[in-house]
Amino acid sequence: MSTFQLQLFPLHTVLYPHGLLPLHIFEPRYRTMIEMCVEHDVPFGVVQIVAGVESGGQATTAEVGTVARIQSMTRLEDGRMLITTRGEGRFKILTSSYDGECLTAVVEPYEDEVIDxxxxxxxxxxxxxxxxxxxxxxxxxxxxxxxxxxxxxxxxxxxxxxxxxxxxxxxxxxxxxxxxxxxxxxxxxxxxxxxxxxxxxxxxxxxxxxxxx
Structure with a gap:
């Protein structure tokens, strides 16, 4: 199964495939991450926090999350952003580490079993x-x-x-x-x-x- 690298956004919220998730981006580290995603037209990963906090620190996350694609973004005068994302496929984290201030992971697709x-x-x-x-x-x-x-x-x-x-x-x-x-x-x-x-x-x-x- 193919693997790929994904920057992660740990949240106390669970995003599902096809689902919409509005986010208020105020931390500088995530503003930088979102700018990169928009510039290169790449998604990021939403994954549930199992220990830790959403802002101001590092968090321990669940193993499975959802790829989030940015649908729209509004930039505020003070640098904050209001974005809407749509869930795509699920992924499973193989390895993860904090690359600077953001969590980056090597992941693989997490798909449904084939049914008859x-x-x-x-x-x-x-x-x-x-x-x-x-x-x-x-x-x-x-x-x-x-x-x-x-x-x-x-x-x-x-x-x-x-x-x-x-x-x-x-x-x-x-x-x-x-x-x-x-x-x-x-x-x-x-x-x-x-x-x-x-x-x-x-x-x-x-x-x-x-x-x-």
């Missing part, structure tokens, strides 16, 4: 159940937040869906990382279904209790 036609058919069926459950979750969330319900158009592709739904869930970053680590489409859909059911049940109980007061 029966598994793909099962994944396609699972997505219909997920879509219905997500609609219920989203309606309950709108009720809990007392905001107007606006239907979200979900993708028809089960792989895309397996990333989009967990990006909306208000769950711990460790659980989001568990989804990112799953390299079997069917198992990932089942994990997302389980997490979505739990969050839907929590919202339902919260709304029920609020109505009883």
């Amino acid at each position: 036609s029966l598994a793909l058919a099962a994944a396609t069926k699972e997505q219909f159940d997920l879509r219905a459950l997500f609609e219920r979750y989203h309606k309950l969330l709108s009720m809990a937040l007392k905001t107007p319900y606006e239907k979200i158009n979900l993708p028809n592709d089960p792989e895309f869906l397996s990333w989009m739904i967990p990006s909306f869930l208000h769950i711990q970053s460790e659980l989001k990382q568990a989804v990112l680590l799953s390299n079997n489409l069917m198992k990932r859909l089942e994990l997302v279904h389980e997490l979505l059911e739990e969050e839907t049940e929590k919202l339902s109980e919260l709304i029920w209790e609020a109505r009883g007061e």
